[in-house]
Each structure stands twice: as structure tokens, then as C-alpha cells.
Amino acid sequence: PTTIYLKDYKPFGFEVTSVALTFDLHPNATRVKSRIAFAPKPDAGGKIFLHGENLTLVSARIDGEPVQPEITTEGLTCPVPDAPFVWEAEVEIDPANNTALEGLYMSNGMYCTQCEAEGFRKITYYPDRPDVMSVFTVTINGPHPVLLSNGNPVDASDGHAEWHDPWPKPAYLFALVAGDLVAHSDRFTTRSGRAVDLNLYVRPGDEGKCAFGMQALKDSMRWDEDVYGREYDLDVFNIVAVDDFNMGAMENKGLNIFNSSAVLASPETATDNNFERIEAIIAHEYFHNWTGNRITCRDWFQLCLKEGLTVFRDSQFTSDMRSAPVKRISDVIDLRARQFPEDQGPLAHPVRPESFQEINNFYTATVYEKGAEVIGMLRRLVGAQGYDKALSLYFDRHDGQACTIEDWLKVFEDATGRDLAQFKRWYSQAGTPTVTVRDAWYSGTYILTFTQDLKPSATTPDPQPQVIPIVTGLLSRSGEELVPSQVLELTETSQSFTFEGLPERPIPSVLRGFSAPVVLHREMPEEHQAFLLAHDTDPFNRWEAGRELARASLLAMIRDGAKPDQRYLDGMHAVMAEDGLDPAYRALMLGLPAQSDLARTLHDMGEVPDPAAIWTASETLRDALAERLSDVLPGLHEAHQVREDYQPNAEQSGRRSLANATLSLLARLEGPARAQAQYDAADNMTQQLAALAVLLREKAGDNALHAFENQWSHDRLVMDKWFGLQVMQAAPDAVAATAQKLTEHADFNWKNPNRFRSVLGAMASHHAGFHHDSGAAYTLLADWLIKLDPVNPQTTARMCAVFQTWKRYDEGRQAMIAAELDRILALPELSRDTTEMLTRIRG
Ligand code: HT7
């Protein structure tokens, strides 16, 4: 496979002045006619290359004259005039057999498209690169009640529709949908008075699951006006829900396409977490209208320009709509679970990668989540006002352009006068920096000394110090803020910060709000963590203190057979008794560090993690926590029951999450009766699923499991939960067998990415089950990846990432995994996507 390098970027030799497409839909023989006006630039070179894959060329003309281009598997080359010309082509494609879900494909009888990153070339011949932007007109002919494309509708009659998108866009934002769909409609008036028709198109039967998504869309539209001054720019905004989809959703201009799991929700079928995720994804895709669509990326190396920024914007939105500390903590949990392993293993790459073979493999937690963290740091360094000024300049200066990270940083430099040369290393260096902090006290003077260290990696062999904003506050022994939060800018390898005139030696609260994506080592007494758990005024660091105590306790239990740490248990008891604390926050406090994260810590300490020992320690600590909290759990459980009508808002869902966390702990003390009662009485999915999870863990779930299946067998999204939960709640030695059995279930439709992930993704994220010493889960997953790869390479390749941590484990496990990786790699027809992933992982 060919490697593509950022340094080789060259602009395209032609302007595309307009694009007209006509689709005559047919499941196996859709005809696509294109009429594209090209204008050569001075160095165009007399011939044109157009991307095209799996297309049957029926005819091609230039300025009306037939031409015979040279065709390869990647596209065509054709001699062209050195003056503006019109390219016309007709191609035939086969949407019904497009199982890869890229380009134009069919899902449950409906046509839909997915063009990012390089799917448009499977629809027609075109310069399929994000820096080629043009105005599209689209005609669709087909016997379907709903025929949609980007932009505004210009004409519609039975079996015919025409759409015009006035905003120049790259081909990856093209979309088409056709099917027998029903609309949930609403209206939004922008702040300048433009009336926008909003439609959420779904399959008949799903109408009852649209209201929440629609409200989230309206909230997002208003928020982007209020906070970023960004208004919507078309007469309609359409969203379509599709069952077969490789990722969460896609921001096509004016026609967002969503995985149905990322938009459809009703109280009976979706959990509180589902609702929150849906709200965030709707916001994310909507926000792309400005950060991604109006201003797009010059090339795919700049992906973080739109994704990091849009993730940052959607997390600001969620913080405003719900609880900011809860959102921050959840984001950090997610970053540690998904991005840290990437940054610290064989798949490490900078936020802006410099080479790739298959761009689909770079839609990663590093580009998205670390990309968003980098923007959070930038905002912290320049301040909220500097950030707002820079963003206004960004929109003014670059509207309608395809941009780079250099353009992005330049607006910050110009708006704030700050030199960002060193900061830019966050975009070019891979890996998670480790920051070590120690303190000293000399009669009234307090000194904090930080060192930063970044391990060399394949993409960053010679790491240089980065700019690390460390938000720090100093507390007195009685818990008052002696020095309120301030940003300490660590720019050197080692640097000290001095605080004069303090009345007493303070307790430092360092890296408040997780102000930089680093691993922090505190060379300080562990009592500090117990103190911060009780007193820190920063909610993130208070939670973090609890986490650190839990981590330290678990490590001592695993390494030295220690007993659960009493300071942790007592600290948790005190937190649970604090009625003024947000229930959602207290529920987060009750969580333990992820078992995979403990494995990472042990590996960093030079030890070989034993997944079974990590599992046992985690279970033991949970049991001990239940014991220690036994006097408060029944009261907490009772006090946080929601008796009003179900609302998926932060307030109610916070209460339910604390009630369900306590339910789970209570079952460790008193068995499954309470969970069974909750299951029997549940009138919403949050309560029903939480109860079922406890019943399964307590090995008392058989009846409920059957009842659940009978109740929900008609609902594919609920059944995904049914499949997944059984794997998640299985004991480590039963995980592979449970997953195996589920793959034999009549409803295990493995070609549907949601269903595939519900079983095999759940298996891979069960740390002790996936790494069970039988190796059964490794083999089962490899078998299924081999089966899926020819059908859907993108989903296969993404799933391969679960093997990225394999070198942390013992020789036996490594040998078993290596054998599975080699078995897959030996396949003669393995896709480019999976080959690249497994080659990088295998090393
Ligand atoms: N920009 C989109 C990324 C994407 C995608 C979405 C669905 C299917 C395949 C895809 N490939 C890339 C989604 C987003 O970040 O908003």
C-alpha cells in the first residue's frame, strides 16, 4: 500500500466552478450522470486525474466530444484543454451490494450515502479531496416518497427532486437519501429572522423517538448563535436516521445522516446516557456547519482542525446544558480509556499526523479528543476573551476556505499577540507527557517544581518540551483557598514556581480541571489526596483525589496483597453523606479506575499486569466499599428515586445514576431482590437496564433476560443493549463463551456495525474477559474480523485497535495475540484498512 505524506501536499490543478449530478436510482444499477465545469490553473499540465473506485464508466465527454480516459482501480486520467471545459460522464454503481457502507449504499431498502473521507469517488469520477470546493446541483429520480440531497429544495414532483446547495463544499460533504421515510418536522427562526424548516426523517414506526433529537437540534442552533455568533445558512436542515452506519453521524451540508443509535430515543427504549450522547452528537454535527463545512480542511492531515474544534465546541455545549464538572470528569475518563492507550502504544500519532495509508484509520481519539484538549489548553493560555477574538477572526478570515493548522494558529497569534511556535508541538509530537510535581517550603515561601517528560516514539523520536498549562490552587490545612486557581505555564523540561508570604505550608491542588492531557505524578504524601477528597474546592480535583486513592489502594492490593485502603473508604463515606453535592457527581465518585487503566499504570511501573488479579482486586474493593457504605446506601437509594414523569434532563438523570450506583452496591450486600423489584416496576430503559445489569452480575438474571427479549425483540436498538449487556456482565471466564453463543443467535446480524460491536466490541472491552488466559476471546474476535473484513473493512479496522495494548501483557498472552494477528495478516485479500492497522500494531 502507498503511504501519503503531509509534506507532499500539492494544490489541485483546476478550479471546479460547478457540479450538476443526476441520479437514476436502481438497487443494482444506479446511473449517475455528472456535468462538471473545470477551469485549469496556470500549471494544470494538460491532463486531469479524477478519483473513481468500483465505477462502471458508461460514457465520458469533454465539451460534448466523447473521450476515452485511461482507467485504473483508483481513477482515470484524461487529456484536457488548457481553457475552461465541461466534463460529462455517466457511470453505473451497485448500491445494494455496497456492504462497506461508503459511497451510495442501501440500508433496509433506503438509499443513503457516506462520503467522508473518500467515499464520493465510489459515486462518480471526481477530484475527491477536501480542498476542491464547488457548488452542487443534484437531481434524483426514483420511486421513493422522500428524495433528499444537500442545500435547498428547488423542485419536487412524484419520483423526482432537485436540490441546490449555494455554499461551495468539498465532495466529502455530499449526501443523498431516498426512501420510504416519515418526517418529524419543526421550525427554527434564526436571530436575523431566517425561517428554517427542520426535519428528522425516520423509518415508519420510529416517529415516537424523534422529539428529543429535534429539541437538541434547536438548542444547538440557538447555542451556536449565542456563544459563537454563528447562524444557520440554508432554508432547511434535514437529519436522517439510518440503521447501517459505520460511525455515529455525518455532518453533510444541510443533510446530516445519523446512525439511528445516535438520534432515536424514547424514555422506554433509551437510557439517560443515550439521551446525553444523542444531544452531544446532534450538537457536534450541527456545529460542523461552521467548523468543518463553511471552513473546511485543506487535506486530511488537517482533520483535527474541524474535529478537535467541533469536539471542543460540543463539550462546551454539554457543559452549558448540563453540569460542567460532570461533563469534564466524563471526558477525562473517556480520554484515559481511549486516547491514552493510543498515545502510549504502537498506534501513537500526533494530533496532526504526517503520514497515513488509509485515512479512515485516523478518525481517532487522538485527532478528536486530544485535538479538543489542545484547544482547551489554547483557550486557557489566551483566556476566554482572547479565544473569542481569535474565533471571530477565524470565521471572518477563512469563511469559504480549506485551511490548515497553521491558519488556525495564526489567527490566535494575530488576535492575541502571543507566539505559538512552541505550543504548536502539541500538534506535531505524539505521546502523553508525564509531568512530575514536588514541593518545598522555606519559612513562608512555597515552591512547586515541575518536570515534563515525553517518551520517544516512532513518529516523535526526539521529543521537545511542550507548553503545559497547569491550573493550580493552594489550600490551607483547614480547606480555605490561600491562592486561588492560576495558570502555571510549564515550558521548560524542569521549572519552579514560587509563592511568597503564605501563612502556612499549603496543600497544592495541581492540574485543576485536568488543564492539560498529561499523566501527573505527585511526589507528595498520599494524605494530600485524602485531604483534597474532603476539601478541594475544584470539583474535578476532588473527584481525581478519590480516583487516586482508589488507584493506590488497588495497586497495593494487586502488588502486595494489601487490604482495601481505609482512607479511601472513609473518604467515600464522607462524600456520600454530603447531601449538597450533585448526585451525578457523587455517582461518578463511586466509580473505580478502569481495569485497562490499572494495567497501563502497572506497565508504566515496569510490571506485567495480570488481568485476573486486577479483576479480583476491583471486585474486592467494590465489596469493601459496599460494606463501608452499608449504613448510608439504603437511604441514598431511597432519597434519589425519581417519582415524577421521566425526563432525560441532567437533574433527573443525576438522581437515577446515584440511585442505580447504590442499587448495584446494595446487591453486593443483600442480593438481587431490590434489583428484581426495580426491574419489575421499571417504566423507562434507564431503570430497566440498570436493574438487569445487577441481576446478571448476581447470576439471577435468566428470567429477566428472557422477559426483556420477548418485550423488545422488535426494537433493534434495544436489542443491541440486550446483546451487549450479557457480555459486559459475564464473569471473566464466561465472556468468550457468552459472546460466542450470542453470535449464533438468529438476530445476530453481523453485517450491521451496531450489532457486531454490541457483542464483539463488548467482549473486547471486558478487560479480564478479553484477556482471559484461555485466549478464547482473542481467537473468537480474530475469527469474526476475518469474516467481516471483506464485507466492511472500515469497521473491521477500527475494531483491530483493541489489540493495541498487547505488548503490556505476559509472554503467553503475547504469543496468543501474535498468532491471531499473523493469522489475519496472512489473508491474501486483506483490506488496506485492516492491513495498515494490524501492521502498525504488530510492529
Ligand atoms: N465527520 C464525520 C467523520 C466520519 C464518518 C462518519 C460516519 C461514517 C463514516 C465516517 N468517516 C468519517 C463524523 C464526525 O466527526 O462528525
Ligand code: ZN
Ligand atoms: Zn466531527
